[in-house]
Amino acid sequence: MPDSARYSRQTVLPEIGPEGQRKLAEASILCVGAGGLGSPALLYLAAAGVGRIGIVDFDRVEESNLQRQILFATAQVGQSKAKAAGARIAALNPLIAIEAYEGELDAENAGPLFKDFDLILDGTDNFAAKFLINDAAVKYGKPWVYAAIQGFAAHVSVFNHAGGPCYRCLYAEEPTERILNCAEAGVIGAVAGLAGVTQALQALQIITGHESFQPLSGKLWTLDARTMEARTIALPRDPVCACCSLPPEEIVLSYTPQVCAIDEVREIGVAEAMGLTGAVFLDVREEYEWAGGAIEDAQFWPLSQMMEGEMPDLPQGRTVVLYCQKGIRSLQAAYILKAKGLNNVVNLAGGYDAWRRAQ
Numbered sequence: 496m497p498d499s500a501r502y503s504r505q506t507v508l509p510e511i512g513p514e515g516q517r518k519l520a521e522a523s524i525l526c527v528g529a530g531g532l533g534s535p536a537l538l539y540l541a542a543a544g545v546g547r548i549g550i551v552d553f554d555r556v557e558e559s560n561l562q563r564q565i566l567f568a569t570a571q572v573g574q575s576k577a578k579a580a581g582a583r584i585a586a587l588n589p590l591i592a593i594e595a596y597e598g599e600l601d602a603e604n605a606g607p608l609f610k611d612f613d614l615i616l617d618g619t620d621n622f623a624a625k626f627l628i629n630d631a632a633v634k635y636g637k638p639w640v641y642a643a644i645q646g647f648a649a650h651v652s653v654f655n656h657a658g659g660p661c662y663r664c665l666y667a668e669e670p671t672e673r674i675l676n677c678a679e680a681g682v683i684g685a686v687a688g689l690a691g692v693t694q695a696l697q698a699l700q701i702i703t704g705h706e707s708f709q710p711l712s713g714k715l716w717t718l719d720a721r722t723m724e725a726r727t728i729a730l731p732r733d734p735v736c737a738c739c740s741l742p743p744e745e746i747v748l749s750y751t752p753q754v755c756a757i758d759e760v761r762e763i764g765v766a767e768a769m770g771l772t773g774a775v776f777l778d779v780r781e782e783y784e785w786a787g788g789a790i791e792d793a794q795f796w797p798l799s800q801m802m803e804g805e806m807p808d809l810p811q812g813r814t815v816v817l818y819c820q821k822g823i824r825s826l827q828a829a830y831i832l833k834a835k836g837l838n839n840v841v842n843l844a845g846g847y848d849a850w851r852r853a854q
């Protein structure tokens with residue numbers, strides 16, 4: 496039974512009321528990923544009294560997570576995220592049921608898991624996982640709440656809900672400009688928090704369903720957290736979408752985990768890079784990093800600009816050595832430039848850090 500004191504500040508709202516609270520108590524939500532998005536989302540969903548919450552995460556808590564993954568305490572470094580997250584929200588609200596799945600969502604377990612929940616919340620940080628969530632959600636008829644963050648940009652939408660589009664109506668195939676992993680790209684915890692809290696609010700709107708609520712189905716909400724300028728862009732459904740235009744039984748789930756190092760781009764060490772004659776060095780870090788020191792005579796063009804489709808003007812006949820701080824963002828940049836037809840790019844393994852150590 497709903498605890499009347501616990502939920503009184505929301506049941507007093509006419510948009511929620513005892514009826515909305517009952518719907519929340521009867522609802523089930525599966526959160527894929529207990530990271531920067533999942534942390535705030537799970538806390539608010541549990542606090543609001545969502546009756547059953549599933550948490551899928553294969554990872555362990557690391558010290559570098561604590562800056563944004565507010566479910567976890569310093570003493571939990573090394574513990575399973577799924578279990579630690581489950582324990583945290585159980586302590587917050589003992590009236591709800593919590594199921595923690597330690598493992599990665601894949602093409603085999605997505606079906607059985609999704610069938611068992613009313614709504615899916617996406618707390619992942621890569622395209623491969625988001626496509627899998629989308630395809631499984633469409634196949635099993637579940638709405639899902641999407642979010643992505645990059646730097647100071649946050650995006651939130653609702654897919655496969657009330658006749659609206661799915662994620663593949665927006666992106667038919669995995670973009671070649673692979674999404675940056677938070678480990679390297681940089682993120683402010685509060686920006687991830689804004690996106691995760693917005694996701695929780697979307698889920699609560701969909702479940703309680705008051706007529707005044709307008710969930711982000713068919714709309715992409717974007718926020719630039721530098722200026723706090725928010726926009727809502729219409730997302731039409733693609734009538735020939737490769738996923739949601741198919742009958743469910745024809746949707747085939749597949750999942751290839753995203754790996755950071757693929758051997759299509761040649762990587763070279765510092766010694767080899769120093770020995771190159773006539774090579775151009777291209778720094779793809781952000782301006783504040785470039786300003787703090789760079790390789791002599793290097794050119795500058797941040798990866799973030801390439802991801803917005805703006806390409807640097809590079810010589811065709813010379814080797815271009817891409818570098819960033821540690822060699823991961825520059826690898827992404829190399830793939831983008833290769834996709835644009837520039838084949839003379841190599842990646843500096845270890846990045847500027849390795850370069851400086853060799854001086």
Ligand SMILES: [Zn+2]
Nearest residue numbers: 661664736739
């Ligand atoms: Zn679609």
